[in-house]
Amino acid sequence: MKKKVLTAAMTSLLALSMVLAGCSSSQPAQQPSDQGQAQQQTPPAEPAKNEPKQLIIGRGADTKSLDPIRETDGETFRVTENIYETLVSYEDTNTTVIPGLAESWEISEDGLTYTFKLRQGVKFHDGTDFNAEAVKFNFDRWMDKSNKYHNPEGFPYYNDMFGGYKGDPDHVIKEIKVVDAHTIQFVLNRTQAPFLANLGMSPFAIASPKAIEGGKLGDEPVGTGPFKFAGWKRNDIITLEKNPDYWNKGYPKLDKVIFKVIPENTARLTALTSGEIDLMDGLNPDDAEAVKENKDLQLLLRPSMNVGYLAFNTEKKPFDNPKVRQAISHAINKPEMVKAFYSGLGEPATNPMPPSLWGYNDQIKDREYNLDQAKKLLAEAGYPNGFKVQFMAMPVPRPYIPDGKKMAEAIQQDLKKIGIETEIVTMEWATYLEKTRLGEYEMCLLGWNGDNGDPDNFLYTLLDKNTINGNNIPRYSNEEVHQLLLKAQSTSDQKERETLYKKAQELIFNDAPLVPIAHSTPPIAAKAGVTGYQPHPKGSESVEKVDIQ
The missing domain is CATH 3.10.105.10 (Dipeptide-binding Protein; Domain 3)
Structure with missing residues (x-):
C-alpha cells in the first residue's frame, strides 16, 4: 500500500489532520519600550555564572493531579507540559502539528494506519528508556478498561477525543503495534480527521511505565520533558528542576521553575510588582493598561481560542x-x-x-x-x-x-x-x-x-x-x-x-x-526581564525556551 511520508519539513502538507487555530500569533516577550527613559535606565544585573536561574509563576489555583490523563483542567496542564511530552507537538504560537517524541510519521492512503518513528536515546527522568513499548504501555492503559492501570472511573479526555474505549462502537483505535524499539503503529477502526492533532494534546503525554506501575504518578510524575519534578506543597507551590539529560540540547534555559498558588488576581499582581513572583496569569483585564505602562513589567496577550x-x-x-x-x-x-x-x-x-x-x-x-x-x-x-x-x-x-x-x-x-x-x-x-x-x-x-x-x-x-x-x-x-x-x-x-x-x-x-x-483574549503579566515566553492559544505551554535576567 502506498504511503504518505511526513517529516518535520513536511508537516504543513497534512490535510487529513492539520488544523490551524486561526489566531494571530503573540509576539515574543520583550521589555516595553520607553524611549524617553531608555538611556537613563540601568539594565538588569546579569546573574552570577553559577547562580541558578529560577522562574516563579503565580497562578490562581493548585493542580489537581500530576497524572495528566486523569485531568481536564489548565492548572494541571501548565505544570505537566513541562514534565512530560507527547508524540507530536504544536508550533510555539499556533496549533500546527510538528514532531515531538515522534520525529516523523507515515499515514496510509486509506487514513487508517499511522506509523511513527520515535526519537532515539531519550530517557525518562527515572533513567528508563523511552521506546515503542513505553508508548504502547501508556495507550493500553488509557484505552482498555480491563488494563490493571486503567482508572476505574475512566479517563475523560481519552473518551472524549477517541470515541470511548476499546470495544465501544465509536472507538477510534483498533490496535497498537510495536514494529521495533523505535517504531510504533496505530491501526484505526475508522478514519479520524483530527487524529494527529489529538495526539499532541496535553493529557496524552507519555509517562514512564515504571512510574505508572509504582502507582504514585499523580504525586510523583515521571516524564521525558525539560524539567523534573522536585516537590509539591499542596495549595502552595510545585517545584520543578532542570532535566540535565534533556534530548533537546540547549534547553531548558532555566534551572528551576516554581508554580505558586495565589488565589486572588489583585494579590497576584501585587506579588509580581513586589518581586515575589516573575510571571502571572489571571490578570484582571482592567489592570492590563497599568501593567503596560509599568517599565518594570510587560503585558502579554494569549491568542483567543x-x-x-x-x-x-x-x-x-x-x-x-x-x-x-x-x-x-x-x-x-x-x-x-x-x-x-x-x-x-x-x-x-x-x-x-x-x-x-x-x-x-x-x-x-x-x-x-x-x-x-x-x-x-x-x-x-x-x-x-x-x-x-x-x-x-x-x-x-x-x-x-x-x-x-x-x-x-x-x-x-x-x-x-x-x-x-x-x-x-x-x-x-x-x-x-x-x-x-x-x-x-x-x-x-x-x-x-x-x-x-x-x-x-x-x-x-x-x-x-x-x-x-x-x-x-x-x-x-x-x-x-x-x-x-x-x-x-x-x-x-x-x-x-x-x-x-x-x-x-x-x-x-x-x-x-x-x-x-x-x-x-487573556492578559498575562511578567517582569521585564523575562524573555522567550510565548503564550499559546491552547491555554498552557512549556517554559523550556524561557530565560530570565
Missing part, C-alpha cells in the same frame, strides 16, 4: 425544557457582561466555539437581551412565576471567565428580573470540576480553552452524547448532532467538515444546552 459559558443540567427539571434554557439566554445581558468583566479583552459569544476557528457559523444571530421574551418563554414552559435554583460559581479565575463569583452575581441579578431566584454556591476547584462533570449541579459557570485548534475539540468534546461524564457538562444528547459530528470526524475534506459543523451549531443553538457568554 476559548469560550466562557453558563451550563444547564439538561437531565434535571426545569432545564430539561429547551424553552427554559432559551428564556435564560434572553435574560443575560452579554454585552454588559463583557464590558464589566473583560475590559476590552473579550467579545460576546453566540456559539460554543470561537470565531477564531474555521467552521464557525457566523450566520447564526444571537438571542437579543429581551426580558419580555424571556418571561414569555418561561410562561410557555409552565413557569410563569419563575423558580428557584442552585447556581454554582467558579472559585478560581480562568482565562475565559476572569472572576466567576462576580459574574455569577451579575447573572443572579439578571435572572431575578424574570422571576428566577438563584442560590450561589461555590467550593474548592477540584471538587467543583468533579461535581460538574458528574452532573451534580443544576446550573453552573464554566468554560473551555481549545486544545488543538480543531472544531471537533469544541463541538464533539463539549456537546456530543458520547462525552457525557466527560467534558459534556450540560449532559446534552441529540442524535442528529451526534451523527453530524461523527461524520465530520471521519472525512478529510475540510469544506465538507465546515458544512457539517455549521449545521451542528444551528441545532445546538436551537436546543440551548448552554449559554455561550464570551470569548476572551
Whole structure:
C-alpha cells in the first residue's frame, strides 16, 4: 500500500489532520519600550555564572493531579507540559502539528494506519528508556478498561477525543503495534480527521511505565520533558528542576521553575510588582493598561481560542425544557457582561466555539437581551412565576471567565428580573470540576480553552452524547448532532467538515444546552526581564525556551 511520508519539513502538507487555530500569533516577550527613559535606565544585573536561574509563576489555583490523563483542567496542564511530552507537538504560537517524541510519521492512503518513528536515546527522568513499548504501555492503559492501570472511573479526555474505549462502537483505535524499539503503529477502526492533532494534546503525554506501575504518578510524575519534578506543597507551590539529560540540547534555559498558588488576581499582581513572583496569569483585564505602562513589567496577550459559558443540567427539571434554557439566554445581558468583566479583552459569544476557528457559523444571530421574551418563554414552559435554583460559581479565575463569583452575581441579578431566584454556591476547584462533570449541579459557570485548534475539540468534546461524564457538562444528547459530528470526524475534506459543523451549531443553538457568554483574549503579566515566553492559544505551554535576567 502506498504511503504518505511526513517529516518535520513536511508537516504543513497534512490535510487529513492539520488544523490551524486561526489566531494571530503573540509576539515574543520583550521589555516595553520607553524611549524617553531608555538611556537613563540601568539594565538588569546579569546573574552570577553559577547562580541558578529560577522562574516563579503565580497562578490562581493548585493542580489537581500530576497524572495528566486523569485531568481536564489548565492548572494541571501548565505544570505537566513541562514534565512530560507527547508524540507530536504544536508550533510555539499556533496549533500546527510538528514532531515531538515522534520525529516523523507515515499515514496510509486509506487514513487508517499511522506509523511513527520515535526519537532515539531519550530517557525518562527515572533513567528508563523511552521506546515503542513505553508508548504502547501508556495507550493500553488509557484505552482498555480491563488494563490493571486503567482508572476505574475512566479517563475523560481519552473518551472524549477517541470515541470511548476499546470495544465501544465509536472507538477510534483498533490496535497498537510495536514494529521495533523505535517504531510504533496505530491501526484505526475508522478514519479520524483530527487524529494527529489529538495526539499532541496535553493529557496524552507519555509517562514512564515504571512510574505508572509504582502507582504514585499523580504525586510523583515521571516524564521525558525539560524539567523534573522536585516537590509539591499542596495549595502552595510545585517545584520543578532542570532535566540535565534533556534530548533537546540547549534547553531548558532555566534551572528551576516554581508554580505558586495565589488565589486572588489583585494579590497576584501585587506579588509580581513586589518581586515575589516573575510571571502571572489571571490578570484582571482592567489592570492590563497599568501593567503596560509599568517599565518594570510587560503585558502579554494569549491568542483567543476559548469560550466562557453558563451550563444547564439538561437531565434535571426545569432545564430539561429547551424553552427554559432559551428564556435564560434572553435574560443575560452579554454585552454588559463583557464590558464589566473583560475590559476590552473579550467579545460576546453566540456559539460554543470561537470565531477564531474555521467552521464557525457566523450566520447564526444571537438571542437579543429581551426580558419580555424571556418571561414569555418561561410562561410557555409552565413557569410563569419563575423558580428557584442552585447556581454554582467558579472559585478560581480562568482565562475565559476572569472572576466567576462576580459574574455569577451579575447573572443572579439578571435572572431575578424574570422571576428566577438563584442560590450561589461555590467550593474548592477540584471538587467543583468533579461535581460538574458528574452532573451534580443544576446550573453552573464554566468554560473551555481549545486544545488543538480543531472544531471537533469544541463541538464533539463539549456537546456530543458520547462525552457525557466527560467534558459534556450540560449532559446534552441529540442524535442528529451526534451523527453530524461523527461524520465530520471521519472525512478529510475540510469544506465538507465546515458544512457539517455549521449545521451542528444551528441545532445546538436551537436546543440551548448552554449559554455561550464570551470569548476572551487573556492578559498575562511578567517582569521585564523575562524573555522567550510565548503564550499559546491552547491555554498552557512549556517554559523550556524561557530565560530570565
